[in-house]
Every structure is written in C-alpha cells, then in structure tokens.
Amino acid sequence: MQADARDALEQRIHQYCEEGDVGRAVEEALSGYGAEFMRLLVSLLNDKERAREAYAIFSEALLMDLPSFRWESSFRTWAHRVARNVAYRLAAAPAGRELPVSHGAFDHHVHHEWSRTRPWLRTDIKERIRALRSQLEPFEQTLLELRIDQRMSWTDVAKRLADPDEPMTPEVLARRAAVLRQQFQRIKARLRTLAREAELLSRESTPA
Numbered sequence: 001m002q003a004d005a006r007d008a009l010e011q012r013i014h015q016y017c018e019e020g021d022v023g024r025a026v027e028e029a030l031s032g033y034g035a036e037f038m039r040l041l042v043s044l045l046n047d048k049e050r051a052r053e054a055y056a057i058f059s060e061a062l063l064m065d066l067p068s069f070r071w072e073s074s075f076r077t078w079a080h081r082v083a084r085n086v087a088y089r090l091a092a093a094p095a096g097r098e099l100p101v102s103h104g105a106f107d108h109h110v111h112h113e114w115s116r117t118r119p120w121l122r123t124d125i126k127e128r129i130r131a132l133r134s135q136l137e138p139f140e141q142t143l144l145e146l147r148i149d150q151r152m153s154w155t156d157v158a159k160r161l162a163d164p165d166e167p168m169t170p171e172v173l174a175r176r177a178a179v180l181r182q183q184f185q186r187i188k189a190r191l192r193t194l195a196r197e198a199e200l201l202s203r204e205s206t207p208a
Contacts, residue, residue: 026063041058041083053090063084067147135194140187154181158176
C-alpha cells in the first residue's frame with residue numbers, strides 16, 4: 001500500500017473512532033490491512049488453519065481494545081502488536097483452548113474470505129456477544145457500555161460512575177480511572193472465559 005493511501009486509511013479509521021463507531025473503524029481497518037495482518041499471522045504460526053483462528057480472535061480483540069487505544073502510534077503499528085500477541089498466545093495455548101467470542105461463526109469460511117466477510121458485524125455474532133455480556137454483573141455491563149459502546153474517555157467514565165457526593169478532584173479521577181481500567185481488563189478476561197464455556201456447553205449438547 002502506498003504511503004498516501006495508508007495515511008488516508010489511518011485517517012478514516014481514526015475518524016470513525018472519534019465518532020464512536022468502533023465497528024465501522026474495525027471494518028475499515030480490516031478492509032485495508034486485512035491481507036497484511038493475515039500474512040503476519042501465517043508467518044508467525046506457520047499454519048493457515050491456526051492463522052484463520054487467530055484472525056478471528058484478532059478481529060474481536062480489535063473491537064474490544066480499540067476504544068482504549070491512545071493513538072500514540074499509528075493504528076497499523078498498534079494492530080501489528082495486537083496480532084503478534086494473539087499469535088504468541090495461540091501458539092502457547094493447548095489446541096482448542098483459545099477461542100474467540102464468536103467462535104463457530106467462522107467455521108465455514110474458506111481461506112480467502114477473511115478480508116471480505118466482516119464476520120464481527122453479522123447479526124448472529126452480535127446476538128452472541130450481547131448474550132455473553134448479559135451474564136455480567138450490572139456494573140460490568142455499564143462499564144462496557146460506557147467505554148466500548150459510547151467510547152467515553154476513562155476520565156468521563158470515572159465521573160459518570162462516581163458517587164454524587166464524591167469529590168471530583170483530578171487526583172481522585174485519576175485514581176478511579178486507573179481502577180476502572182484494571183476492572184475493564186478483568187471484564188474482558190471474564191467475557192473470554194464465558195465464551196469458552198459457552199462453546200464447551202454447545203459441543204457437549206450436540207449429539208454424537
């Protein structure tokens with residue numbers, strides 16, 4: 001991709017994020033960079049099947065983590081780190097243990113379809129993600145709503161979740177924001193655990 005085209009793509013991704021449309025930002029990113037990310041995963045895993053699985057996990061990681069991206073580097077540089085982390089984690093995990101939230105929706109995709117199908121936007125996957133989120137505690141659901149869906153800054157999230165009579169000094173907000181970021185990471189880990197459990201139950205309930 002030429003530098004000018006890459007700059008324009010980066011601007012579009014950033015603009016969608018600024019507008020709070022994380023799904024569209026990820027769609028735009030994978031439309032432009034998808035082939036590059038897939039080549040990276042194949043090179044790291046040396047296995048096209050595992051690379052496709054990694055790509056599904058990577059796509060969802062972008063959706064989950066992009067709202068907290070601080071834009072201190074280009075999206076492409078940051079996404080490369082995300083892809084490498086997914087590949088390293090998948091390579092170290094026992095077979096079948098590292099499953100994306102929407103695992104199962106990718107089963108029938110042939111190897112050249114990952115850059116076109118935009119599976120994270122499919123209705124069945126959206127419903128599955130909503131179902132998983134509904135199993136969280138109300139506070140956890142609210143935190144995801146504010147941070148991911150409404151794409152609030154951590155400072156704004158801290159203000160929204162503060163008690164009415166709590167002093168809103170910069171120091172207090174900074175501490176609350178730090179705590180909320182830690183809770184956010186734990187919630188994401190819990191969602192992935194719920195996804196693995198849901199997949200396991202689905203397999204166990206399927207007749208042999």
